[in-house]
Amino acid sequence: MGWLFDKDLWSEIFHTLGKNAFRTFLTMLGVIFAMIILVLLLGSANGMSNGFDKLFAGTASNSLFVWGQSTSEPYKGFERGRRIRYKIEDAEILKRQIPEIEVLAPRIELGSHRDIVTVYRKGQTSGSAVYGDFPEIDNITKKKLVEGRFLNNNDIENSKKVCVIGEETYKLLFDKGEDAIGEEIRINGVFFAVVGIYKPNNNINIDGENAVFIPFTTFQKAFNSGDRMGWMAIAVEPSTKVAVVEKDIKTILKNKYDIHPDDERAIGSFDMSEIFNNISAFTNVLKGFSFFVGIFTLLAGVIAISNILLITVKERTKEIGVRRALGATPVIVKRQIVVEAIVLTAFAGLVGFAISVGILSILNNLWGSGDDFPFVNPMISIPQFGISFLLMVSLSVLIGLLPANKAVKVKPIEALREE
């Protein structure tokens, strides 16, 4: 392998390639385009994946929601169809018994599930969902606040009559451009001061766009809900499967509320991680597919190099004959052509890479904010680039051998024969 560091070999090769710049350029085009396609495909797939990540950035992926429904099996003397209503103490029980739970945010709704309550303000009204919440809910479904703040612990401790309203609610209750912070709105005869306005995440929207959030403790007092709890949003520690915790929770709750162990309907739940798994499966397939397509394009590009080298070897028959008459051994001739193939491929690969990275950064500047559609920071990772580059170069060695063998097959005497 000493030849790798033979300065003369390299200068001979760069000389040959450099003196035939146009031919060299044409030879490289295929690989340049192939590399551009590969990097653009992979980069876009990555950008899409990043875009989805950003889209759901506000929602804890390893989370679930649990609510009460009606029993479907009679059990321990209870008839079927019994409505399950949780108590606030359940939150503590679950947190204590299942250490894998990271965050548990209880919630209560005014009215039954998905009910709408009329909210008043100075003659304007809005039909909104009204929730009693703990600040922890923000760790599971992040609210994008456009103004003010979200509920905090102080609100809970002092049962403050404050609320955070949705942008849609704001539009219905306030005039355009009107300052809502500090203004009061009326729900079921009770006044609440607006402390924040949130913008709906254009992703998984659990709460709806028209909703009013008030502190859980305030809700209890204002609407006399006692120790009732509507549902729970639960974040599970990342290393644990949501489904496992889901099962534990159901077992505990079924036990507590005398639900038949086989009753599938009594406890409603929704595993958020499933959605995320589906999305990441989708983006992974997309990435895999682009890699596959890209690698085959690259293969085609490298074959094109081999093809052109085959043609140029034919063109250079005489030159190679002269070199051999002057003492170039077959190994030297072969090595030169193979190394030419490698240098061409590697250089073309790098040029294509540079161009496509440029294109990607332009795309990123145009649409990379991820607001309009999921496309954030489209770029290929270093391992992805490394693998493609390595694959490309090893292919070029194999494929360079083809013209190289052809070059030494011609006897110098035939190469030198006068036309």
Added chain:
Amino acid sequence: MIEIKDLHKSYKMGSNSLHVLKGINFTVKAGELVAIMGSSGSGKSTLLNIIGILDGADSGDYTLDGVPIEDLTETKAAQYRNKFLGFVFQSFNLINYKTALENVALPLYYQKVGRKERQKKALNYLEKVGLKEWATHLPSELSGGQKQRVAIARAMAAEPKVLLADEPTGALDSKTSYEVMALIQQINDEGNTILVVTHEEDIAHMCKRIVHLKDGVIVEDKKVEQVRAEQYV
């Protein structure tokens, strides 16, 4: 220097074979300047190719500088060519994208001579053929005679035992031909062994010995009074 005994060579042309060399016996001593003459098809180029280890014989012995040349691998053949032989071709065969200097330095590269040494030697030989000022020019910028002189410099750069010239003046006008022959004579004067294949009588008479080939056999082998080429230049 060159000893050839009972050399035979035939080429297969489809179903029939063409017997080109029919038993050649031929010896060249060091320092000789030999012209090999013959009409086309006489086998003179084939003989030169075999002497140049560009082609192999079917039977017979060939010894070059005491080394028997037989059953060589391509690699060995290339090494022998590089070590023992210098080639000058009718159509010059310079590498067209290399400068005169780079062309001359090429056999030294294959001898693994270092870059600096190579450049120095190559420039030396270019000076010898009177083309030092043309060192950085491409072959396309040189006249036919200059190209052939670069080719001769290239052939001599490797310091071969034998210089083989295949119709070195075939593509040149007579004035340039004599210039090239003057150069070949000068190199021969310095003690180098040279074989020149030609079909031109005047060129042949500028050598010291003329070997006539006809239908694959040597029909005449005579010493001649050398005509110096300088007087025509």
